[in-house]
Amino acid sequence: xxxxxxxxxxxxxxxxxxxxxxxxxxxxxxxxxxxxxxxxxxxxxxxxxxxxxxxxxxxxxxxxxxxxxxxxxxxxxxxxxxxxxxxxxxxxxxxxxxxxxxxxxxxxxxxxxxxxxxxxxxxxxxxxxxxxxxxxxxxxxxxxxxxxxxxxxxxxxxxxxxxxxxxxxxxxxxxxxxxxxxxxxxxxxxxxxxxxxxxxxxxxxxxxxxxxxxxxxxxxxxxxxxxxxxxxxxxxxxxxxxxxxxxxxxxxxxxxxxxxxxxxxxxxxxxxxxxxxxxxxxxxxxxxxxxx
Numbered sequence: 473x474x475x476x477x478x479x480x481x482x483x484x485x486x487x488x489x490x491x492x493x494x495x496x497x498x499x500x501x502x503x504x505x506x507x508x509x510x511x512x513x514x515x516x517x518x519x520x521x522x523x524x525x526x527x528x529x530x531x532x533x534x535x536x537x538x539x540x541x542x543x544x545x546x547x548x549x550x551x552x553x554x555x556x557x558x559x560x561x562x563x564x565x566x567x568x569x570x571x572x573x574x575x576x577x578x579x580x581x582x583x584x585x586x587x588x589x590x591x592x593x594x595x596x597x598x599x600x601x602x603x604x605x606x607x608x609x610x611x612x613x614x615x616x617x618x619x620x621x622x623x624x625x626x627x628x629x630x631x632x633x634x635x636x637x638x639x640x641x642x643x644x645x646x647x648x649x650x651x652x653x654x655x656x657x658x659x660x661x662x663x664x665x666x667x668x669x670x671x672x673x674x675x676x677x678x679x680x681x682x683x684x685x686x687x688x689x690x691x692x693x694x695x696x697x698x699x700x701x702x703x704x705x706x707x708x709x710x711x712x713x714x715x716x717x718x719x720x721x722x723x724x725x726x727x728x729x730x731x732x733x734x735x736x737x738x739x740x741x742x743x744x745x746x747x748x749x750x751x752x753x754x755x756x757x758x759x760x761x762x763x764x
Contacts, residue, residue, distance in 0.1 A: 487675065487712035488694035492705050495526065502537030505529060509684070509706040511603070518680050518708060520605040520656050520734045522547060522745060526704070528598035535597045538589035543764050544580035545755045546611040546745040548604040548654070551576040551588060552639065554686070556597035562586035563764065566617035573622025575639050577651045581613040583755070583764035600727070607734050608747050610655050620650045633669035637662035644674055658731035665690070665719035665726070672716045673728060681709040681730030683717065688724030690717050
């Protein structure tokens with residue numbers, strides 16, 4: 473494992489929690505029950521993140537209908553499973569099944585039609601779906617699809633009590649995730665902390681970021697404050713170039729996600745995300761004409 477040079481302590485500016493979001497219960501697809509954190513009335517977007525859903529149930533009635541075939545244009549969808557199995561199929565010829573610990577990273581680009589359906593009829597299904605915007609110059613790129621199983625995602629054992637599943641981006645210790653070539657240069661880390669354990673990670677200052685606590689409770693310590701985020705809450709990170717996370721419970725599991733801010737206008741209509749209303753109308757026309 474290679475290591476990257478550490479930033480001098482005098483150059484560290486630790487991010488604080490600007491806002492804590494508890495999520496909005498809703499349903500999507502053909503009736504999948506979930507909680508929406510980004511893309512909700514409480515947090516419409518967090519540039520470049522357009523949506524974050526968390527779904528979890530051991531009742532098949534909550535998830536069995538899945539997400540049948542539907543189109544996308546102009547952004548990327550990321551599905552990360554914690555439990556269960558999901559099958560992806562699309563009209564570009566990509567397809568596969570991900571299980572617990574696996575990731576699907578799909579670039580819709582100029583247009584793709586896909587489905588995500590449970591590959592199970594009973595048992596627990598849990599995971600996340602994240603939408604990441606594409607810059608204007610990349611919105612009509614060729615669709616692409618990356619799928620990695622749990623055993624293809626490196627785990628960094630940083631110190632006793634700190635383990636990190638590195639999905640994309642590179643940690644301070646040099647561990648790099650398998651998802652590469654994403655234009656917004658994202659970080660997507662699944663961090664597990666035992667009681668009292670802590671971690672500090674560098675985040676580029678031009679990235680927006682958030683933490684999502686899946687289990688337990690954490691504190692995020694900045695240069696001026698210490699903010700608590702509890703289980704099933706999302707904490708929006710403020711300005712800075714680092715984040716310090718400490719477990720406040722016997723065990724904590726938290727996602728740390730960040731990506732480059734685009735600072736571009738956003739026009740949204742259902743499964744299409746472009747920069748102008750005219751581009752949305754063109755997407756609808758193209759889809760209806762069978763050009764996806």
